[in-house]
Amino acid sequence: MKMKKLSLKEQYHVMTRDLDWEPSYVDRKRVYPYVEFEGIKVHDWEAWEDPFRLTVASYFKYQAEKERRLYAVLESFDQSQSHLRLSDGRYLNGMKLFLTGLTPVEYAAYRHFAFLARHLGGPAPRFSALCQSIDELRHCQTQLHTFSIFNKYYEGFDNYHQWGDRLWYLAVTKSYVEDAMSAGPFESLVALSFSLEYLLTNLVFVPFMSGASFNGDSASATMGFSAQSDESRHMTLGLEVVKFLLEQDEGNVPIVQDWLDKWFWRGYRALALVANLMDYMLPTPFMSWKEGFELYFEEQMMGGLFPDLEFYGLRPPRHVDIAIAEKEHYSHQTNFALYQFSHLTAFHTWTPSPEHLDWLSSKYPQTFDAVHRPVWEKAMRAAESGNRYYNMGLAPQCQVCMIPPIFTEPGDPTKLSLRISEYKGNKYVTCSDGCKWIFDREPEKYIQARTPTDRVLQGLAGGPTIPEVVSWFGITEGVENRDYVGSGDHKSWTEWQQSLTLAGGQQ
Amino acid sequence: MTTTSPPRTVSVELQESEASGAVVEAIERDNAHVDISHMPGLVRLASPHQLVIKRETVEAILGRDWDTQEFNLVIVTYSGNIAEWDEDQIVINWQERRRYR
DSSP, X not given: OOOOOOOHHHHHHHHTGGGOOOOSSSOHHHHSTTSSTTOOOOSOGGGOOOTTOOOHHHHHHHHHHHHHHHHHHHHHHHHTTGGGGSSOGGGHHHHHHHHHHHHHHHHHHHHHHHHHHHHSSSHXXXXXXXXXXXXXXXXXXXXXXXXXXXXXXXXXXXXXHHHHHHOTTTHHHHHHHHHHHTSOHHHHHIIIIXXXXXXXXXXXXXXXXXXXXXXXXXXXXXXXXHHHHHHHHHHHHHHHHHHHHHHHOTTHHHXXXXXXXXXXXXXXXXXXXXXXXXXXXXXXXXXXXXXXXXXIIIIIIIIIIHHHHHTTTOOOOTTHHHHHHHTTTHHHHHHHHHHHTGGGOSSOBOOOOHHHHHHHHHHSTTTIIIIIHHHHHHHHHHXXXXXXXXXXXXXXXXXXXXXXXXXXXXXXXXXXXXXEEEETTEEEEESSHHHHHHHHHSHHHHTTOOOHHHHHHTTOSSOSSHHHHHHHHTOOTTTTSSBSTTSHHHHHHHHHHHHHHHTTOOO | OOOOOOOOEEEEEEEOSHHHHHHHHHHHHHOTTXXXXXXXXXXXXXXXXXXXXXXXXXXXXXXXXXXXXGGXXXXXXXXXXXXXXXXXXXEEESOOOOOOO
């Protein structure tokens, strides 16, 4: 007898949600001990929707296909020595930043979603979290595999774990994910699934993939696409969690609003590294930070999503006006900070070429020539006269986002923005109204944050001198750090390009 | 209270590849006001109110069976809300009001 084939919806219900059961001899509160302490009220877990309707069988089927496609590209990229056809050797420094900044976050997310897959109170979100957990592990692995191709030929790809753990500028992404993981389950979902994946992820991955593609790096572009196809599912989870919480109980609304306010700003601050990548680290740039922010955040989120959420009583995140005002300056101030501290970075820096400065002028017509071009021209003059500018000081780092005070007051690009909070007799520095608001709301949490600068001052970072700190960071002086021009990567790249020309190849 | 505001755009971005070509074409056929733009490696399809991807149309272009879940292999990102995803179609729009309590 032939059985009637189940519809997608029926299959999903039978194969995921219907496999759940109510505990009978153990109290539900003991099975799910974390779902109440944040004050969130859930009346009906069954109301959770998952439009992707994946089952274990379909999940693995499509993930396996994604892997096959990706690894075919990686294999071919590697075999045909495609790294020699990148736009420029400089390009790989952006990938070093990606590997050291983002890959450890993927791994942390894998761990955290495994926790959520066990502890959320309903079968649908637990199954979504399970899929996401496996996705995040896959992202971590595929990133390592992709960058292992470059590791054969270039510096700065071989010690991502220690760098991610210790380097001052990577404390930004590390503290972001640790802040989320140490929050309750619902807050961490708003943090990772909604604020990062739904609100902001397009600003991370789309410029990265398109940028990789534009600069001849089909390996990283394909890796990014492969990961991003999972992100669409994560975005859906993020949107669903917020709508679900808002629909379940009126009392959830102010709690979710607070989390949204906090995590929008936390995520936005972490994206300073991405803004820097888009505007400065791609030798062939294609979209400015400002354009990306306007399309993916202002148009799609402020114009599309928030009118939807307004119905539930949610307003756009606090301090969003500051983020909008900062879009003119964000990438420039971040890249100049990395440039002046590049003796302490695990990638190389450079001053933009004249053509690149003109590209920036065209993308930031109101501000670049007036405010930022003179800074670069001064840095170039200093370098040309043999006085390449390095900042040999130790900058304080924001107690919340970990970024040193490099940003200026909204509306006044000549004045550094710095905020001070006092708590239990101590003073704490934050970089902005956004971070100060976050600190003041949960001071007991944030006074425990230990910035890399604190570690140096406390004698926990190898010693008091710069060479000792460089070594503690895991950087080999003169190998991974400082300027691109004159580096080992630069020498190899130039040599290989010359031999390509001799062989009648391109360039 | 009802308000009238300009139509909000929904969009989907797909990897620009052999595999996604039929889906792009199907979206063009089934969505009258779709706006298509290209970025390196990516194609972005935007439409006021709503975007629909129909299995029948993709199958007609491909000349073979196409499972709507194969859409998982080409989607990069989207803006909007996935309102329906069944064996016949995928619908992305901004959310109709739903409340069950």
